[in-house]
Amino acid sequence: MNIHFFKYQGAGNDFILIDHSASPIKDIDYEWVKKICDRRFGVGGDGLMFLTSHPDYDFEMLYFNSDGRPGSMCGNGGRCIVAFAKHLGIIDKETNFLAVDGPHYAKISAEGNWVELQMIDIDTIGRDGEAYVLNTGSPHYVARMENLATYDVYHEGKAIRNNETYKKEGINVNFVEDKGDHLFVRTFERGVEDETYACGTGVTAVALSMALHKQQSGHLKTPVKVLGGDLSVEFDYNGRQFTNVFLCGPAEKVFEGELNW
Numbered sequence: 001m002n003i004h005f006f007k008y009q010g011a012g013n014d015f016i017l018i019d020h021s022a023s024p025i026k027d028i029d030y031e032w033v034k035k036i037c038d039r040r041f042g043v044g045g046d047g048l049m050f051l052t053s054h055p056d057y058d059f060e061m062l063y064f065n066s067d068g069r070p071g072s073m074c075g076n077g078g079r080c081i082v083a084f085a086k087h088l089g090i091i092d093k094e095t096n097f098l099a100v101d102g103p104h105y106a107k108i109s110a111e112g113n114w115v116e117l118q119m120i121d122i123d124t125i126g127r128d129g130e131a132y133v134l135n136t137g138s139p140h141y142v143a144r145m146e147n148l149a150t151y152d153v154y155h156e157g158k159a160i161r162n163n164e165t166y167k168k169e170g171i172n173v174n175f176v177e178d179k180g181d182h183l184f185v186r187t188f189e190r191g192v193e194d195e196t197y198a199c200g201t202g203v204t205a206v207a208l209s210m211a212l213h214k215q216q217s218g219h220l221k222t223p224v225k226v227l228g229g230d231l232s233v234e235f236d237y238n239g240r241q242f243t244n245v246f247l248c249g250p251a252e253k254v255f256e257g258e259l260n261w
């Protein structure tokens, strides 16, 4: 079977997107997903998604990490699949869709390249030593530091992801440097097992953790720089719960093509 695919990126977090109604694949083979995500033997991507129809929502997002396995929520993937749904004509200015962590609301610009995605509410942020640990749809570890530009994110992130506490389930490891008017974030991603250029659930976890750390509350907007560009996280915090959490940033179609199943 020939499969038409689209390649999207959001702040450098890149994904292969497939409209399942046009390519009705029955059994999704993890090894195939892994190969298509490989940057040398395949198309290349941090993950692969199927957009499928759903009786109660505009569409459903099925997400796989580049290791071929189903991932937990992907924030930048969520933003990219909203742009893809607009491209396909399934939605116009806003949407309610279903992902692995539940329903999501999102708004998209008229040009279709800027997406504001609502993330789950958060009421629990744990600690692991100095670091913060929370689940924003995916599990995240957040460590503050200085001189992040030259830090060995790959080896340090990999060591935390594979330590006794996190080895079994894995965790995404974020490092953040507070630059005053913005946060600079770098992430080692579980399921990619490498540093990526951006991680949406990761920058969300970082923005919430830093609000807690700095004892800020009210309606907050946090600009974040990542290796692949700029994102921002907007939310309300009343000292107990984070609500109306929106991950905002670019989502762009890069190219499309045909794959053989």
Ligand SMILES: N[C@H](CCC[C@H](N)C(=O)O)C(=O)O
Residues within 6 Å of the ligand: 013, 046, 065, 070, 071, 072, 073, 074, 075, 076, 077, 138, 139, 171, 172, 189, 190, 191, 192, 198, 199, 200, 201, 202
């Ligand atoms: N890149 C993603 C995270 C993917 C989740 C994955 N790494 C996992 O833990 O299953 C994001 O933008 O939120």
